[in-house]
Amino acid sequence: MMLETEVFRFEPDITGISCAGRFTLGNRLSEMEGLVNSLIKDGVRKLVIDLTHVEFVDSAGLGVIMHTSGEMEHRGGQLRISGASQQVRRLFDITHTGAILALDADLVTSVKKLQGGSEENAASQPSSI
Numbered sequence: 001m002m003l004e005t006e007v008f009r010f011e012p013d014i015t016g017i018s019c020a021g022r023f024t025l026g027n028r029l030s031e032m033e034g035l036v037n038s039l040i041k042d043g044v045r046k047l048v049i050d051l052t053h054v055e056f057v058d059s060a061g062l063g064v065i066m067h068t069s070g071e072m073e074h075r076g077g078q079l080r081i082s083g084a085s086q087q088v089r090r091l092f093d094i095t096h097t098g099a100i101l102a103l104d105a106d107l108v109t110s111v112k113k114l115q116g117g118s119e120e121n122a123a124s125q126p127s128s129i
Contacts, residue, residue: 001020001021001022001055002021002022002026002028003019003020003021003022003023003024003026003028003029003032003054004019004020004021004028005017005018005019005020005031005032005035006018007035007039010048010111010114010115013045013046014046014047014048014111014114014115015039015044015046015047015048016047016048016049016050016107016110016111017032017035017036017039017047017048017049017050018050018052018053018107019032019049019050019051019053019054020053020054021053021054021055022054022055022056022057022058023051023054023056023057023058023061023064023065024056024057024058024060024061025058025059025060025061029060029061029064032064033064033067033068036049036064036068036071037071040068040071040072040075040077044077045072045075045076045077045078046077046078046114047068047072047077047078047079047080048079048080048081048082048107048110048111048114049065049068049079049080049081049082050082050083050107050110051081051082051083051084051085051088052082052083052085052106052107053083054084054085054088055085056087056088057088057091062091062095062097065081065097065101066097066100066101069100069101078102078114079101079102080102080103080104080110080113080114081101081102081103081104081110082103082104082105082106082107082109082110083104083105083106083107084103089103
């Protein structure tokens with residue numbers, strides 16, 4: 001399955017990218033990287049990449065995630081990764097990137113942490129872009 005993405009906004013200033021399919025080398029991953037770079041350039045400083053529906057991540061996909069993490073840190077922002085499957089978490093463990101990335105079990109937890117722990121706001125519905 002090809003990589004599919006959808007961008008969401010969570011109040012007040014959090015952007016989420018929901019991904020589905022294979023996070024692997026190819027045109028779709030390049031488009032994802034371009035999307036992320038555009039969001040960062042436009043001022044996004046709180047970003048969640050939701051991998052709940054991602055089947056597989058290869059080294060190129062991991063590279064995009066790590067580049068995004070570095071860019072967000074460089075610009076004073078925060079990146080959280082949510083919903084990584086056991087297989088994807090294993091990749092993070094093997095590559096020792098799990099210690100660098102902020103990993104959460106699900107999207108709600110990531111949003112709540114970026115909102116500063118407000119459970120009430122995390123439960124609000126996202127608006128799709």
